[in-house]
Amino acid sequence: MTEAPMNRPGEISGWPKLVVTYTTEPAKAAALLPPGLEPLDPVVTVGFYCVPVLGEPELGVSVKLEAAWHGVAGQYTVGLGIDQESAVHISAETNGQPKFLCNLAYFRFGDQVTARASHQGYTFIEYSGTVTGEAPPRDGDFVDHEWWVKYSRAIGGADKEYDFEPHVVDVATTFEQRHIETVDGTLVLRDSPWDPIARHLPICEPGSAQLVTHQPKARNITNGGPLDPIAFWPHADVISGSRWPGLRGGPVPTGAH
DSSP states (O other): OOOOOOOOTTOOSSOOEEEEEEEOOHHHHHHHSOTTSEEEEEEEEEEEEEEEETTEEEEEEEEEEEEEETTEEEEEEEEEEESOTHHHHHHHHHHOOOEEEOEEEEEEETTEEEEEEEETTEEEEEEEEEEEEEEOOOSSEEEEEEEEEEEEEOTTOOTTOEEEEEEEEEEEEEEEEEEEEEEEEEEEEOOOSSSOHHHHSOOSEEEEEEEEEEEEEEEEEEEEEEOOHHHHGGGSOBBTTSOSBOBTBBOOOTTOO
């Protein structure tokens, strides 16, 4: 086992990431992927984190799906809710990262771990659990690929026209795992029109929950190549900055198509 990391009181760096997985319905997971991305196992990964951004803490929650691009396995980010407004627009503008403003709580008290995310008055994800022990970290460095999509629809709103056609953004991050703790708890997905994870990615089978302390070694954000712009068009209208299906930036009204 590894030695538990010790932070100075009030330190905002070095927090472990709470990583919770579960299995969802394969067809529903595949429906969220833009044509060109290949669905893999129907596993959803929910992550809660705190990292320093521009010298301030950024609390965030991510929802990711297993997917491959050009034969490379990775994860497609459906949404990334954060509590730091300055990072929302520039992240989407430059790299297509699907960030949106979100209210978050994430903390540990003794062996109790609590995390929840709320948006537009709806708490859509909650987790509560107890640390039960340690798990061995992965040996050596490894690279994770995360897939984002950058695009810009045409000025004036012309149908199926773009100022910048959709491209996959390949976020390749090299990590070293330092310390892992297992958590036994419950993930609850609540219905929300603004963050419809409970509807689009329901829990079929629970997976695992871990507190993962890792050391990022490198991060390369590159243009992974174009998507078919016509096939992508039904995926272009989303809710806020996420990739949940939407209508003019908001939820799809009941009965609308």
